[in-house]
Amino acid sequence: MTPAERIAELRRLIRYHEERYYVLNDPEIADAEFDALMQELERLEADSPDLVTTDSPTQRVSGRPAAGFDTVEHAEPMLSLDNAYSEEELRAFDDRVRRGVAAAGETVEEIDYVAELKIDGLSVALTYENGTLVRGATRGDGVRGEEVTSNVRTIRAIPLKLRIPTSSGASPSGSPGEPEGFAPQKIEIRGEVYFPRRAFERINKEREESGEPLFANPRNTAAGTMRSLDPALVAKRGLSAWMYQLVGGPEGPPLQGPALQPEIVVTTHSDVEADLQVGLQTHAETLETLKAWGLPVEPHWRRCRGVDALVAFCREWEEKRRTVGFDTDGVVVKLDRVDLRATLGTTSKFPRWAIAFKFPAEQKTTLLKSIEVNVGRTGAVTPFAMLEPVFIAGSTVSMATLHNSDDIARKDIREGDWVIVEKAGDVIPRVVGPVSSRRSPDSRPWQMPAECPRCGSRLHRAEDEAVWRCENTSCPAKLQRGLEHFASRGAMNIEGLGESLIAQVTGAGLVKDYADVYALTAETLEQLERMGKKSAAKVMLQIERSRTNELWRLIYGLGIRHVGERASQVLARAFGSMEALCAATTEQLEETPEIGPVLAESVRSWLDEPRNRGLIGRLREAGVNMEIPPDERAAAAVERRLKGKTYVITGTLASMTREEATAALERLGAKVAGSVSKKSTGVIVGGDAGTKAEKARTLGVPVLDEAGFLDLVKPES
Ligand SMILES: [Zn+2]
Structure with a gap:
């Protein structure tokens, strides 16, 4: 058997066993045997690199971490169901x-x-x-x-x-x-x-x-x-x-x-x-x-x-x-x-x-032991229920959301009540309402606390909002939640800097804002409870590493209202540096693809806050990366060359597949549509083109041949 034949056989075998294991849940061989097949294939492919193809099972994890995702248009809309x-x-x-x-x-x-x-x-x-x-x-x-x-x-x-x-x-x-x-x-x-x-x-x-x-x-x-x-x-x-x-x-x-x-x-x-x-x-x-x-x-x-x-x-x-x-x-x-x-x-x-x-949501009745409040990253103070643990929809539930104080008042939910709890669509459980017939005669309506449970500041609420907020900018609860988000895997990804360590460093006054994280030393960490030399060194390494994070992680980590992971990636790519982002006007922000007026406003007002500008300055001094790499910058500059244009591709191109041609156009900001209309910018016609080319001519839409298309997407020199 030649290496090529053995490689082909191994790939078939591996796929066969993958299917038995991952699809049919009925493996025929032991994990070790499967690993041996995989290792043999890896070895053979290493000896004959020209035989490696993208559909080989060794190539499942191939891409490197990306800066963002491209948007693609579906061949046909993916409708939802009634x-x-x-x-x-x-x-x-x-x-x-x-x-x-x-x-x-x-x-x-x-x-x-x-x-x-x-x-x-x-x-x-x-x-x-x-x-x-x-x-x-x-x-x-x-x-x-x-x-x-x-x-x-x-x-x-x-x-x-x-x-x-x-x-x-x-x-x-x-x-x-x-x-x-x-x-x-x-x-x-x-x-x-x-x-x-x-x-x-x-x-x-x-x-x-x-x-x-x-x-x-x-x-x-x-x-x-x-x-x-x-x-x-x-x-x-x-x-x-x-x-x-x-x-x-x-x-x-x-x-x-x-x-x-x-x-x-x-x-x-x-x-x-x-x-x-x-x-x-x-x-x-x-x-x-x-x-x-x-x-x-x-x-x-x-x-x-x-x-x-x-x-x-x-x-x-x-x-x-x-x-x-x-x-x-x-x-x-x-x-x-x-x-x-x-x-x-x-x-x-x-x-x-x-x-x-x-299926109807699964419901159970249980005892509401107490109503507690939680202070979030934005200062929102939200009530939640501590329950007598109860098994619902596959897991044990001991906490449930109560939305807001208005909701509690309207449903008249009280501490000590028996309540109906449900898990709809298996998301976070919620309290549906009390079983009034089982209420104890001496129970009293619940009252939202007037003060922040962490810092004691008076709580406020805007007229049109149901949410009470702690407006103290240095409220330790806000700092703590904010830091948890800043260090989380999706943001700055500082492993080890989790809930309990954050509580310790903020509690001890070691960290008063995000920039202080970078002033922590192994020596200070070692002195904290439950913190050995080894784990302190580990955390320090993670903090050190996070200085070179991609820019979008920092933007996301700042916790600007409405700015999620995706928006952070878009902003980083569009502006290229924190400096450029800080200098952007609301209009410029709004013009950025996928960034609407609400987001633009939110970013601008966050950046206008002197405290936040100070924070960014201190993070910069701490050596946190605030730019995207130069090659991505160059790509971002030409990226939108075909913005606002819509092309239709028909027939077969000799030099690339339909997918590659679509990707080439989309990279430059153009849209690729499935059908020709008067609004189309142009129709790219390959070999054996069908009726779309004719339709383009009838509608007077410009027609490009393959050479014209290649010219269009050719990198600018
Ligand atoms: Zn507070």
């Missing part, structure tokens, strides 16, 4: 579907549906070209999402290469895995990235041990992880995925697979978000096909004939929802016959042929 909260609403949906089908002249006694468990995760769209994963994108606003290919590649349930059987049918049996065959040229597959409950619990355990705050729920953590800029971190977290939809690319070539008879042709109807395939005539067939291609498909789906079967499925899973290893918050119901979907079409927001049945 919801049903009760059996009645589900039956009403079935009525509408039957009427719609009857109106189209079809006589169908009972409608065939496919019911799938609704995954509580983050929607993604994967693009495969010639069977190889080339792009992963988040749903975003449904029209545009973020390009997260490097992160998607780290998810072991997702194949880097699809398994398409050969046409001859001569599949060499005996060896697991499938031979490489004829793959559809370009398809998009949609599904959900989620946190397996086991992986989520493991991560929270690790965080607890290292003194980091725990993640609240798997869905938000999955979403946050997918938006992490560091693929290596994503790989460590252990996300997984279930896929459930097949979509054709814009003007994509026919989807062909000799093994799938009759021939499949993907047609794209821009007004229908659907698995529109001739050949795959039902949704059930689509799911079977995805599975056959080696994609992860959640196995509990069922074909249901008629609404009664559907209701039974929903009831059954409302009971059994905790028996699967991931969070499910309902059942997705889709019409099985693909041709009928096209008949029903979509409303402006939802497809008419699908609905999401939501």
Whole structure:
């Protein structure tokens, strides 16, 4: 066997075992055996670097941490689904579907549906070209999402290469895995990235041990992880995925697979978000096909004939929802016959042929021991409930949110009450209300404290706000929460400087603002309680390291209202340095892509505060990085050359793929649209172009050939 043959065999074997382990949850070999296969492949690839391909399992974690994500436009909008909260609403949906089908002249006694468990995760769209994963994108606003290919590649349930059987049918049996065959040229597959409950619990355990705050729920953590800029971190977290939809690319070539008879042709109807395939005539067939291609498909789906079967499925899973290893918050119901979907079409927001049945929130009754208040980073003082621990929706709950004092007064929630607590969509639990019949006769209404529980300042609230605030700028609680955010992993990422150490250093007066962190020494830290020489040195190393952080981390860490991770990245890229950001006018801030007037105003007023300017000055003196690297600066300067322009690409380009051409245009700030309109700036026409080129000529939109396009995107010299 030649090295090339062995490499190919190893890749097939590794994918086979990955699927058994990460998708089917049914491993055939021990972890050590799997590692041995991986090591052998790594060794062979190291000997023959020219045989390394991007779809090799050794290349899952390849990208380096990025400065930000590119925005990509979806081939077709990713619509959300209408919801049903009760059996009645589900039956009403079935009525509408039957009427719609009857109106189209079809006589169908009972409608065939496919019911799938609704995954509580983050929607993604994967693009495969010639069977190889080339792009992963988040749903975003449904029209545009973020390009997260490097992160998607780290998810072991997702194949880097699809398994398409050969046409001859001569599949060499005996060896697991499938031979490489004829793959559809370009398809998009949609599904959900989620946190397996086991992986989520493991991560929270690790965080607890290292003194980091725990993640609240798997869905938000999955979403946050997918938006992490560091693929290596994503790989460590252990996300997984279930896929459930097949979509054709814009003007994509026919989807062909000799093994799938009759021939499949993907047609794209821009007004229908659907698995529109001739050949795959039902949704059930689509799911079977995805599975056959080696994609992860959640196995509990069922074909249901008629609404009664559907209701039974929903009831059954409302009971059994905790028996699967991931969070499910309902059942997705889709019409099985693909041709009928096209008949029903979509409303402006939802497809008419699908609905999401939501499980009711889980509720329990427990004792409200006391009502405490917490002072946040912005000084907001919020009440929360301390509860007699109670098990709800898969975890033990001992605290719940009470929103604000108005809400407590309106519901008349009192200390010592028995209360109903619920976990809706598995987010932070909340107190629904008291069980008044069980109230003790000597209970009294709860009163919001008049003073800050930490510094004793009188609390204030703005007329139009429900929130009380401590306005003392040097309130220790605010400083503490602010520092926790400043040092957090998403911001300055100072490991070891967690809640308890921050409480110690602020309590001892060692740190009065963020800049003081950089004045800490190993000697002072060692004198603190529970702080050995070793851990003090560790923290010092982390503080030292954080001085060279990317600029966006600092901007985010400052905790400016409304400025999240994404906005910080945008600001850093747009202005290039803290100095330039400080000098920016509100107008300049507003002109920055993705920065709206609220954000611009918030940034400007924060920077105008003399205290904050002083803080930035001291951070600069402490040697904290306040600039982006020169090469990124150069890129940022030319980046927006095609801002405001919209191009359409049609036909095949000789020098690059459609994805690469799109990326080249988007890098320069242009948008790439799927269809030609009068507003299009230009249409780029490759070989075998279809009707779009003609349409452009009819509308008088400029047409560029490949040479013209290359000229357009050529770097300026
Ligand atoms: Zn205070």
